[in-house]
Amino acid sequence: MNDDMMLNEKAVAGGRSGWKQDPAGVQNNILAVAMTEFAANGLSGARIDEIAAKTHTSKRMIYYYFGDKERLYGRVLEEAYRQVRTGEEALELDHLPPVEALKRLAEFTFDHHSRHPDFIRLVMIENIHHGVYLEQSELIGLLNVGAIQKLEAICQRGRADGLFREDVSPLELHWHISASSFFNVSNRATFSRIFGSTLYTVDGQRSLRDHLVEMVVGLALKPERAKGRARGAARP
Amino acid sequence: MNDDMMLNEKAVAGGRSGWKQDPAGVQNNILAVAMTEFAANGLSGARIDEIAAKTHTSKRMIYYYFGDKERLYGRVLEEAYRQVRTGEEALELDHLPPVEALKRLAEFTFDHHSRHPDFIRLVMIENIHHGVYLEQSELIGLLNVGAIQKLEAICQRGRADGLFREDVSPLELHWHISASSFFNVSNRATFSRIFGSTLYTVDGQRSLRDHLVEMVVGLALKPERAKGRARGAARP
DNA sequence: GACGCAATTAACTAACTGGTACAAAGTGTG
DNA sequence: CACACTTTGTACCAGTTAGTTAATTGCGTC
Structure with missing residues (x-):
């Protein structure tokens, strides 16, 4: 190939x-x-x-x-994944402290998804088809292996520093970041038609992104390390 | 009608x-x-x-x-929204303290979406069509007016009690809850094919849900009230 | 400069699909 | 029991659409 x-x-x-x-x-x-x-x-x-x-x-x-049509669609899907993953590779986070790196990664993902609506739509469509065409592509499998490696590296450093929780996996963090970033694009049409477009203004988007970062960092950090955040009882 | x-x-x-x-x-x-x-x-x-x-x-x-086909689709969409919204009405939260109510609402939404994959798929499809059929239905507009009323009530009480932040709107809370709950169903196919299905086991789902609740509550609460959580500096 | 092969075009087809005509059959009401 | 209206089954049509046939055109190379 x-x-x-x-x-x-x-x-x-x-x-x-x-x-x-x-x-x-x-x-x-x-x-x-x-x-x-x-x-x-x-x-x-x-x-x-x-x-x-x-x-x-x-x-x-x-x-x-x-x-035929289906193979064309499959190739399109591969190409879309490749373009997006290629765009992600530019991000360099190793030089940042874990918390900063995590923030940057979440922000970047949110913005990156926002910049690639066609990719999001293709993934939506692929999900409608239960991901069968994605499964047929070994290329996409390879591409996505590296998708959470950045996050795994961050988590490893974060845990080594005694900052990150042990019971929140990199995969789950990735899931939460992806969920918000994806939904933000995928459901824009129905959400804004039902609830108005205040969240899709510049200010609304910034707010969503900032709060997403806040939540993800809050989830990753150990309670006692989270700048005073504790889940059991307030005991600083 | x-x-x-x-x-x-x-x-x-x-x-x-x-x-x-x-x-x-x-x-x-x-x-x-x-x-x-x-x-x-x-x-x-x-x-x-x-x-x-x-x-x-x-x-x-x-x-x-x-x-014709399109009007049938429109009616199907309306019926799906009605079924789901009807199922939501059962939830009674007024008797609970705000934080508990918010937790319950988030948990319920997560589970409820999970139980109605066909509804999720229809909304996905509707988003592919940029929500034009949804817009044609005045019924859905009516149904959704009440969708965040529960949350607004909770937030009002939470603020009255001095617990909830002022700069996080009910709409945004609803957005975050919806994002994760929706994505959990909508992207199950591609996500599990790429990253495995650990997050879609019983334990994985519980973990996702618990952490979602944790994040949402953490976002809603005031820093100083959030059991020690502070964003600026750790000052309990 | 001509020959083999890759690249291209346009017309064609067979199957599918949304939608319809029309007649028959059932219901209920006076 | 008959009449007006509702409900249903069969057969059909016309437009669309994925996919093909076969002939043509240009490129590179010997």
């Missing part, structure tokens, strides 16, 4: 006269368009003809390169 | 010989089947013929009672 397509911009290959051989570019172009369409309409809702029309190439090429 | 259908079990009306007139029953039967199908396959993924086949009546009747 050496298909290193990065969705670059040279995916033209559609100039009627004088086209260049650029299979990778064409495939990337198809993937990019398909990602938008699948994210917007779902697997069964997306139309191959519509995808083809928005591509610089033709429907025949979609089948030429990707076989 | 006096369509009080409760999805009862007397929706048979299919006995070849000697049928009874039971329009409400037939409609409920259609709605129940359609809810399952839409929740399973989405709006465009669900098949009218498939719904009809699983009904005790025929496709003709679906169109007779509901007009």
Whole structure:
């Protein structure tokens, strides 16, 4: 599997006269368009003809390169995961003290999800399908192995410093951070239609994010270390 | 609008010989089947013929009672919201002190969402559609007015007692509770396929729920009142 | 400069799917 | 018991959609 397509911009290959051989570019172009369409309409809702029309190439090429609709969707899903995970790798936290690192990670996740609504939508769609296409991809499995490694490292340092609780796993912390960050994007439509959009203003979003960080840090820290936080009785 | 259908079990009306007139029953039967199908396959993924086949009546009747696919979906959505909201009304919290009430509410929401995966899936699907069908229903608007009233009452009492922070709104508390409770069901497929299912065992779920409650209570309480919890400096 | 092969296009098809026409059968009421 | 109305089953249609057939065009290379 050496298909290193990065969705670059040279995916033209559609100039009627004088086209260049650029299979990778064409495939990337198809993937990019398909990602938008699948994210917007779902697997069964997306139309191959519509995808083809928005591509610089033709429907025949979609089948030429990707076989059928489902495999195209699978490739789109992989590409989406790769893009998002790649964007996460930039984050460097090892130089920060554990609590700061955890804060940064939570903030980053919240913002990162917010910046990638199409990815969120694809994951929503994939969950509607019970994750069967995700399971078929071994690439995604590999990508996600590293997803909580940052958090595990932070927790390890935090525990070593005697700051973090032992009974809250990195996985669970990741779950809580993901839940809020994901829900913030996935349920924006229904939530704001029902309860108004105050939480989706700039101030509302900052508040949600700050409080998420606060809660996660509060959960990770030992009661006696949590700046006075104690769960049993107030005993400083 | 006096369509009080409760999805009862007397929706048979299919006995070849000697049928009874039971329009409400037939409609409920259609709605129940359609809810399952839409929740399973989405709006465009669900098949009218498939719904009809699983009904005790025929496709003709679906169109007779509901007009077309989209209106059927809209009615299903309304029915789902009604069922869930009705189930919430049973919860009685006024007799509990604010902190206890908040705990109970969070726990209940977590469990309640967990018990209604089809509702969650319908909301997911509705979010894929940007909530346009939800917007068309004035019934759902009415139903949801009361959704955070319980929480508002709790917060009012909590503030009156000098326990709750002023800068955390009931709406935001509701958002945090909903986020985790919703995500827990909506993303179970992808999350467990990527990270394993430890968090979806009985113990894992209890842990998630307990920590959610802990975080929400911690967020709601004033720093100095939060059993020693302080954000600025540890000053009990 | 021509030949093999990758890349491309457009028209076509077979199946599916939402929706309908129409007639038959049952219900209840006077 | 007959008449008006409701309810249901069968067969059908027209538009859509995933997927294909087969011929064409351009590229690189010897």
